[in-house]
Amino acid sequence: MIDIDPGASCLEIQGLSLAYAGTPALSDLTLRVPRHRVTAFIGPSGCGKSTLLRALNRLHDLNETVSRRGAIRLEGQEIHAPEVAVAELRRRVGMVFQTPNPFPMSIYENVAFGLRLQGGLRKRQRDEVVEWALRSAALWDEVKERLGASAWSLSGGQQQRLVIARTLAVKPEVLLLDEPASALDPISTLKIEELIRSLKSQLTLVLVTHNMQQAARVSDYTAFLHGGELVEYAPTDALFTNPRLVRTENYITGRMA
Ligand SMILES: Nc1ncnc2c1ncn2[C@@H]1O[C@H](COP(=O)(O)OP(=O)(O)OP(=O)(O)O)[C@@H](O)[C@H]1O
Numbered sequence: 662m663i664d665i666d667p668g669a670s671c672l673e674i675q676g677l678s679l680a681y682a683g684t685p686a687l688s689d690l691t692l693r694v695p696r697h698r699v700t701a702f703i704g705p706s707g708c709g710k711s712t713l714l715r716a717l718n719r720l721h722d723l724n725e726t727v728s729r730r731g732a733i734r735l736e737g738q739e740i741h742a743p744e745v746a747v748a749e750l751r752r753r754v755g756m757v758f759q760t761p762n763p764f765p766m767s768i769y770e771n772v773a774f775g776l777r778l779q780g781g782l783r784k785r786q787r788d789e790v791v792e793w794a795l796r797s798a799a800l801w802d803e804v805k806e807r808l809g810a811s812a813w814s815l816s817g818g819q820q821q822r823l824v825i826a827r828t829l830a831v832k833p834e835v836l837l838l839d840e841p842a843s844a845l846d847p848i849s850t851l852k853i854e855e856l857i858r859s860l861k862s863q864l865t866l867v868l869v870t871h872n873m874q875q876a877a878r879v880s881d882y883t884a885f886l887h888g889g890e891l892v893e894y895a896p897t898d899a900l901f902t903n904p905r906l907v908r909t910e911n912y913i914t915g916r917m918a
Pocket of ligand 1: 711
């Protein structure tokens with residue numbers, strides 16, 4: 662198991678256990694997520710990947726059946742501390758889901774949405790951030806002539822990049838991606854993968870994926886989960902070419918569903 666230098670880690674998960682209505686989904690997980698890198702969570706269906714990802718921006722808060730133990734620290738601060746406002750946490754830790762979910766409004770307004778909520782920007786400044794976010798999401802050239810068109814007029818892959826632009830516009834430090842390309846065609850998937858790689862100069866990315874090739878292509882570190890446990894966590898090259906544990910090897914070679 663690798664030990665990421667605490668000074669280089671953005672998120673630190675320590676002894677995290679989580680249960681739904683008393684049924685354990687995560688058991689005593691400890692890992693550090695390095696800053697400005699892509700970390701992938703892989704593992705068979707039901708192993709707890711999404712549960713872990715969602716815990717990182719407190720998406721379980723509204724589920725009263727969820728019980729949790731352990732710590733999650735963002736840049737050293739416990740995210741459940743009373744002084745942490747959940748809306749601000751979610752601005753700092755953005756999330757993109759499997760199915761693109763643009764709001765029923767124009768392309769421009771989707772990206773400006775969070776900025777308007779925050780307030781304080783003049784139109785020209787807002788226009789600049791919208792352009793910057795769309796460029797960062799590799800979508801600007803495709804939409805710059807039709808910013809007023811409905812977001813729903815975009816293809817599925819474009820919609821997913823729009824959702825990423827919307828998330829980037831409020832300048833998060835971490836971007837959580839839950840199977841962001843699984844509903845997309847191969848070309849759109851490739852674009853999302855290129856985008857993920859390009860974004861790590863700006864922020865820290867955490868990716869849940871079923872697709873091991875995708876994890877191998879885009880991530881720097883990979884965590885293999887099984888049955889709610891963290892089995893192995895290593896630099897991606899090492900995990901895929903030289904797994905230390907038989908359970909990891911069985912999974913990556915397809916001998917474990
Ligand atoms: N809202 C929920 N209520 C009750 N149990 C849940 C809930 N969400 C997930 N679980 C259970 O927790 C366990 C982990 O699920 P989770 O969705 O985190 O796994 P996963 O690895 O992301 O799976 P998949 O790859 O199929 O999405 C599973 O047994 C699942 O049935």
